[in-house]
Amino acid sequence: MSTVYQGTDTRLDRxxxxxxxxxxxxxxPSFRARFEREARSAARIDHPAVVDVYDQGESPTGAGTGLGGxxxxxxxxxxxxEGGTLRDVLRARGALGVPAAFAVLExxxxxxxxxxxxxxxHRDVKPENVLISRTGEVKVADFGLVTASAQAGASTAGMIMGTVAYLSPEQVATGDADARSDVYAAGIVLYELLTGAPPYTGDTALxxxxxxxxxxxxxxxxxAGEVPPELDELVLRATRRDPAARPADA
Incomplete structure (x- = not known):
């Protein structure tokens, strides 16, 4: 849904x-309106474990920029x-083991x-949206982008379903999501950190x-034999099919 470039803020030299x-x-037009609103919401999140949003904007045309037609x-x-994603770490290392899984998921x-x-x-919590800096900081990226896309209409929603391996049952069934949907996805990510793979794979997204x-x-x-019963229970609680049976929020 996007291409990311490294740039320089010429005013603040960063x-x-x-x-x-x-x-x-x-x-x-409906995506543009929602994108602006979601970007404004995401910019309100001031936390070291969330990627900061500095600015959002629109140019009448990408012609001549080489960026957008x-x-x-x-x-x-x-x-x-500066670093990589949690997906990169999983590809390189497989299962992380209990202490490292805790360090990331916390x-x-x-x-x-x-x-x-x-x-x-968030609506799209998955290893690709967790950034890990070279100094070991863990940051969640891409707040609100899936919301803007999904709500802009069916024409774009199909492009944006996110990785189906982490989608909660209610998102699959109705498209609805609340904090408990993020809890479900985080539970699936924890399962993958402990075992090296998500619980469900298949030939098709469906x-x-x-x-x-x-x-x-x-x-x-x-x-993963070294996972203690308490951690099993946490994964099972976070990934209950009934949202009411999960923790209410992260």
Whole structure:
């Protein structure tokens, strides 16, 4: 849905990340309105475990910039995190083990907690949206972008479903999401950190989505023997199919 560039804020002389939205999304007036509103909401989250949003804007055309064709150019300017994503770490290391899983997830939950306190929902918590800096800081990225896309209409929602491996049953069934949907996704991420893979995989997105709706997530100790019962219980509580049975927020 976007391309990210490294840039320089010439006024404050600092490196930044510039996320330029896909031209097909930028051309949709309802997406532009929601994108602006979501960016404003995301900028309210002031927490070290959440990527800072510095600016948001729109140019009438991307022509001549090399960034976005000749339609409107829609962009978000954010804190630049030098490092990689949690997905990169999982690819390189596989299962992280209990202490490292705790170290990562504690920060993810701290960032989500601040968002939930403000009444904001991420909707797309997954390893690709968790950034880890070279100094070991953990930061949640991309608040509100999925919300803007999903609510802009069915024409773009299909592009934006996010990674189906982390979607809560209610998001699959109705598209609705609240703080408990983020809790579910964080539970799936914790399962993956402990075992090296998400609980459900399949040949098609639809088959994976079906498993979220119809199956209970198994305890991670079935695969990773060193996981203690308390951590099994946390994963199972966070990933209950009934949102009311999960913790209310991060």
């Amino acid at each position: 490196p930044v990340a510039i996320k330029v939205m896909d031209p097909r999304l930028a051309a949709d 000749d339609g409107p150019l829609l962009f978000l300017v954010m804190e630049l995190v 920060q993810v939950l701290a960032g989500l907690s601040e968002a939930h306190r403000l009444g904001l929902v 088959s994976v989505a079906y498993r979220h709706v119809n199956s209970d997530v198994p305890p991670p100790s079935q695969i």
